[in-house]
Amino acid sequence: MPTAGILVIGNEILSGKVVDSNSPYLCRELRGLGVDVERVLVIPDEIDVIASEVRVMSDRYDYVLTSGGVGPTHDDLTMDGIAAAFGVKLEHSESISQRIERAQGKPANESQLKMAKIPEGSKLIDSGDLWFPLVVLENVHIFPGIPELLRKKFESVRHRLQGVPFLLKKVFVRRRESDIAGDLNDLLLEYPELVLGSYPKVGVEEFRVQLTLESRDAGYLQRALDSLLARIPPDAIHKIE
């Protein structure tokens, strides 16, 4: 199955000023596509840090998705870092510069021209109605940090990131996690390929633990669910989704 690493670039996340909503979105979407996200890493806006982490992720995972650091200001260093990761230079993209001019009816200013500098060898993928294309270098997909723009751009590459999706069953249980932990361990001995999650909830009346059962094989998932339900007393089950 294809794997992915998500690299969130931005001092504003590390300093707690902005909550990153991009990596939860990407995790959810990639999971839906059947791509396994192996790491999410948040790093500061520093060229050498970006370069070394991009290098590692690009080698390890099928896809790398970066978020942030592509605007026109002093702290937007993602393009520099990614270029350094692959040992290439930044070059002016006449294609981007023309799009900017077309979109606003006048030539790009100095700051906008900075946004038209991209790593040598990058591919441009047009994104719906956005004037700025998605920039892709090797397996690294370079997304903006602004959530609305990231989501639009993700739509333009969604079809290129296809794995085999997981199927999911949720079971809401009225027992404490420590009361059913033994049953869960036994279930996993019988179904070792099952992806089983157990999430205690505090402050909810109806149930105490949410279980998630997942598999890419519908028959295997159903057999594991049946096995779980045979282990837990019926009155301990709040609902199944």
Place this chain on the structure above:
Amino acid sequence: MPTAGILVIGNEILSGKVVDSNSPYLCRELRGLGVDVERVLVIPDEIDVIASEVRVMSDRYDYVLTSGGVGPTHDDLTMDGIAAAFGVKLEHSESISQRIERAQGKPANESQLKMAKIPEGSKLIDSGDLWFPLVVLENVHIFPGIPELLRKKFESVRHRLQGVPFLLKKVFVRRRESDIAGDLNDLLLEYPELVLGSYPKVGVEEFRVQLTLESRDAGYLQRALDSLLARIPPDAIHKIE
């Protein structure tokens, strides 16, 4: 200044089923204390991954804070991973076991006893009204994934994590980021120690960019703010906080 790495452990985050609210909370609190968060890393529930990432973070940063993977179930492998990171074994903590018994009026069951197994050499720090103490090994602070519990436990160690806090000014600007990027670059040439953030907002009427100016030195911060306000036309300023 003290530095920190935050390690979020949990398949449920990577698969997009649960949104991590712990790392944003910790980033914000640590920033308030003056501790510099250098990385946030989300990893799966796998012992060898936990061990190697804890090892790296423990060497690099003054403090490591982990979140998740400390419950009684099959996928709770944080203690195993941290023990492996330091080459020690898990051992039964009679102190934790007694607390469990005291809290519930009966001996711990098998699953609860699993939660009483902690790395050799760990210190226990009591956390207000919680029956389970915070476990600390070397510079690694082991927090639970449940946000309510994590926050209570953080309060019990807050006083041990003290740096020199940053002072913050926010300036809300009615111009596009690309229109003021040159001014910001000039400001940083004059005040190279200033921590300057620039965050465009989409879908807001009153302003287009939020600037954050930060320094640990109040005088330096005020001089940088004055310099910024001298560069941008007064009618472009929405407000200053």
